[in-house]
Amino acid sequence: MTHAHDHLGSWEPASPADVVATFSGLDAWWWIAGGLAIELAVGHPFRSHGDIDVQLLRRDQRAAQQALAGWEWWAADPPGTLRPWARDEVLPPGVHDIWCRPGADDPWRIQIMLDESSGTDWVSRRDPRVRRPIGELGQVSADGIPFLAPDIQLYYKAKSPRPKDEQDFDAVLPVLTERQRRWLADAITMTYGHHPWTGRLHR
Template sequence: MRTHTPWGPWEPAPLAEVAAWCGQLRVPWWIAGGYAVELAVGHAFREHADIDVSLLRRDQLAVQEVLPSWEWWAADPPGTLRRWLPGEVLASGVHDIWCRPGEGEPWRVQFMLEESEGPVWVSCRDRRVRRPVEEIGLAGQDGIPRLAPEIQLFYKAKSPRPKDELDFDALLPVLSVAQRAWLIRAVETAHGPHPWLARLRD
């Protein structure tokens, strides 16, 4: 699926290719976003405008080893892109990195930086929402690491778009009791009353 942005077109690389690229990393990483939802559900149910990979901010320089000949751009808030230079440590406010084969080519993959304190993952949305790093990801039978579905839904809960509502509907039946309980606590902590809470409690 090709989409267009003010910074050029997006044409997400196939999941298998991204997993192969990231398999070269010697640090933890997880497929995130809509593809993480799809992996948790077990089948495709909507198109994807991009493909996201999460890794810890402290490991950010390791990702430059993947596709070294490609262009790397940091998404500086609010709403600008700039070259991410080799060896440059991105500031704490920069969470997204776009990557493409070269100038004029479509963007193919986005890397997202997760915060942590030692062995604990800390949500960039609300620092009160925490979890051991070893628990934020899962690996399915395909061996592809993916962000835990309840954490992915927590990110989507801030301002749900139509595609986020679709993801919630698809994931709700596959969430365990423990996953629902964690998501309820996290959403209540960060957002207070939320339309998803009643359905999570059913």
């Protein structure tokens, strides 16, 4: 998501370690997502990040309010209006971005992304045919940070890749397993049709 909402305040992303400290006590699945998930898969920094994304399942959305108790939570109503998210309000299916900051005068620190699930499966909100067991959705970095598996993250980035998404694809391609490459190529083809990434995944 681009941060065209500069009049709504600036971003100072929390560190992955801060996110772990904040979310680790939750009785819910969560993963660092976005460009930082790709960086954690690669194992070293290779570009700057304007924000930090934390992915939760929609069914666990209230866990975000527990983890960030006392913070301000703002839901992004498509196509991009921010509005306060009330305590215990269940967000409608079209809303899957929540911007969070400690207080009204603070910069935004964390962006929560909500994703869909069915029983024990994660289900892509882009295409319900694309799914995976929830327990296989993420990986864990050497220092114990849960992050969204790079093939899942690239599947989202493949919709309309920006230069930074191409950079992420180039950086993480060498570390993708054969299984991840195959899954990603199949998922991209199923959802988006012909795509420049799939040829490179089959090499």
